[in-house]
Amino acid sequence: MYNPYLKPGLKLSFIVLILFCSPLSWADRVPLVAAAASVKFALQDIAEAFHRDTGKEIRISYASSGNLTRQIQQGAPFELFLSANHAYVEQLYQQQLTRDHGVIYALGRLVLLTPNESSLALDGQLNGLAQAIQQGRLQRFAIANPKHAPYGRAAREVLRQQGLWKLLKPHLVLGENVAQAAQFVTSGAAQAGLSAYSLALAPALKNTCRIQLIPASRHQPLQQTLVLLHNAGDSARLFFIYLQQDKARAILAHYGYMRP
Amino acid sequence: MDWTALVLSIKLSLTTTLLLLPIGIVFGRWLAYKQFFGKALLQTFLALPLVLPPTVLGYYLLVAFSPNKGLGLWLLQTFGSTLIFNFKGLVLASIIFNLPFAIQPMQRAFAAIPRAIREAAACCGMGPLQVLWKIELPLAWPGIISALVISFAHTLGEFGIVLMVGGSIPGETQTIAIAIYDSVQTFDNPSAAIMSFSLLLFSLITISLTFWLSARYEQTHD
Numbered sequence: 001m002y003n004p005y006l007k008p009g010l011k012l013s014f015i016v017l018i019l020f021c022s023p024l025s026w027a028d029r030v031p032l033v034a035a036a037a038s039v040k041f042a043l044q045d046i047a048e049a050f051h052r053d054t055g056k057e058i059r060i061s062y063a064s065s066g067n068l069t070r071q072i073q074q075g076a077p078f079e080l081f082l083s084a085n086h087a088y089v090e091q092l093y094q095q096q097l098t099r100d101h102g103v104i105y106a107l108g109r110l111v112l113l114t115p116n117e118s119s120l121a122l123d124g125q126l127n128g129l130a131q132a133i134q135q136g137r138l139q140r141f142a143i144a145n146p147k148h149a150p151y152g153r154a155a156r157e158v159l160r161q162q163g164l165w166k167l168l169k170p171h172l173v174l175g176e177n178v179a180q181a182a183q184f185v186t187s188g189a190a191q192a193g194l195s196a197y198s199l200a201l202a203p204a205l206k207n208t209c210r211i212q213l214i215p216a217s218r219h220q221p222l223q224q225t226l227v228l229l230h231n232a233g234d235s236a237r238l239f240f241i242y243l244q245q246d247k248a249r250a251i252l253a254h255y256g257y258m259r260p
Numbered sequence: 261m262d263w264t265a266l267v268l269s270i271k272l273s274l275t276t277t278l279l280l281l282p283i284g285i286v287f288g289r290w291l292a293y294k295q296f297f298g299k300a301l302l303q304t305f306l307a308l309p310l311v312l313p314p315t316v317l318g319y320y321l322l323v324a325f326s327p328n329k330g331l332g333l334w335l336l337q338t339f340g341s342t343l344i345f346n347f348k349g350l351v352l353a354s355i356i357f358n359l360p361f362a363i364q365p366m367q368r369a370f371a372a373i374p375r376a377i378r379e380a381a382a383c384c385g386m387g388p389l390q391v392l393w394k395i396e397l398p399l400a401w402p403g404i405i406s407a408l409v410i411s412f413a414h415t416l417g418e419f420g421i422v423l424m425v426g427g428s429i430p431g432e433t434q435t436i437a438i439a440i441y442d443s444v445q446t447f448d449n450p451s452a453a454i455m456s457f458s459l460l461l462f463s464l465i466t467i468s469l470t471f472w473l474s475a476r477y478e479q480t481h482d
Contacts, residue, residue, distance in 0.1 A: 032429060040446055059430040062442070071427050075327035075336065076345040179445045186447060204447035 031236040032077055033060045034068040036084035037177035038108060038151055038196035039224065042255040043082065046248045047239075054242070056235050064177035066148025072097055078229055079236035082243075084108060084178075084196075085150035086223040093227075102227030105244055106257035109197035109222070110154050110214040113185050113205075120192055122212035126162045129192065133167050141168050142184035142193030144175045151178035154219040155194035161218055185209060197256035216258070224257065261454050264431050265439035272347070272435060273415040276354040277408050280362040283355070284407055288366030289396070307360045314357065318424030321353055345427045350435075353425050354418060358411040365410070369403020370396060406470045413466040416459070 035043050040062050047058055063071070065083040072078055072092055081098070083089050089102040112129065114120045120138075121128030132138045143159075144152030152174070159165040173190055175181030182195040186208045200211045228240055242248055249259070291303065309317065325332040325343040332342045343349035373396055381391045397404070419437045426433030428442060436455055443452040 030431075032432075037445070061427055061429050061434075062446075063428065071345060073328075074322065074344055075332070075342050076427055076429075077432075177445070183445050183447060202447070 292370035
């Protein structure tokens with residue numbers, strides 16, 4: 001029986017088969033970096049500068065530090081890890097998954113942010129926020145999930161210290177990571193939130209939100225830590241060093257990070 | 261537009277679909293023609309991914325292939341890599357997740373072939389493979405194609421399981437669906453808009469294609 005439909009189908013499947021055999025070749029050589037979501041914009045700029053200076057590329061996977069830690073424990077093929085706190089790196093070191101204790105390369109800051117059009121009064125003591133809750137003017141407040149995001153943990157600490165945690169709890173929306181918490185606020189889904197200063201200074205956010213820095217003394221320091229993992233190659237090691245040099249430090253300062 | 265993510269998604273969908281083709285034909289045909297002990301149970305298991313939350317499957321795959329013990333450890337020691345956070349793992353997850361989408365339409369297509377035709381072919385001296393190639397596949401092809409199209413589209417849109425089993429590694433496990441999520445999270449709405457619109461268009465085309473195929477199929481069977 002002649003079937004006109006089967007033949008072209010067969011031909012197509014051969015073409016498809018050949019297409020597959022071409023791998024995404026650059027994916028094999030370019031080192032893979034795991035980075036906390038809070039450092040995204042700064043790291044993009046640093047990676048670009050690194051590329052200009054050395055001609056080398058890196059691939060970066062962003063998530064909350066806790067999430068990345070779990071992925072490393074489960075064997076994810078990262079070569080370098082930028083955590084938003086030191087504790088996760090220490091935990092990995094105890095499990096012999098990193099080369100050493102890592103290097104604290106910067107200190108992160110927490111900001112209170114609210115969309116431009118919101119009437120919320122911003123202050124470092126969170127008095128305006130407390131008022132807004134009591135007057136029922138606040139429906140949703142965004143933070144990163146404290147279970148696996150260091151900035152979420154710092155946010156919880158600040159809110160507890162100000163005695164606002166219980167009041168705010170019914171209004172909380174938890175971002176999967178600190179970038180998502182900020183996105184909840186910029187999109188207007190939440191009326192305010194606590195996020196990373198380094199994200200709030202990014203061009204995409206600068207124009208849509210008002211921010212207020214939270215005094216660094218109100219929470220455990222957000223020690224941004226850099227650590228090489230066992231399978232780190234030459235490019236990853238080069239980037240590890242680059243991140244601690246002046247050009248990278250200047251970019252980090254530009255995004256509001258403090259020197260450790 | 262994240263081209264790497266799009267290429268990766270298409271590669272994942274094509275691999276999954278191609279691997280599901282023989283699996284679907286074997287199981288679909290088997291379930292359509294044969295009665296055997298435990299058939300209902302097997303069908304239940306094969307239909308499970310229709311109702312199972314992707315995160316449940318993701319969790320079990322993570323547990324099964326964790327490099328610290330059991331199967332994952334063995335894979336790591338034998339092949340130097342386990343199946344999570346890489347492309348192969350995504351293919352496995354996608355195959356499992358698409359089993360019902362591939363098998364069920366094929367099963368229906370094979371079941372629709374009158375028994376008399378198959379018997380007549382056998383009486384004419386055709387072997388089972390010849391019957392499959394010359395009689396059954398030509399008659400069942402609209403069902404097979406629509407099974408493949410649906411599996412392809414479904415893989416393209418997978419999210420939860422890809423994020424859990426694959427992480428979000430550019431060029432390796434960061435598919436277009438994950439890239440959309442990432443760009444929304446990082447305030448890059450313009451690129452999220454472009455990628456979402458391309459996927460929307462693609463899905464529309466896919467669905468029209470399957471409807472058109474099934475309409476054709478009914479015509480030829482009238």
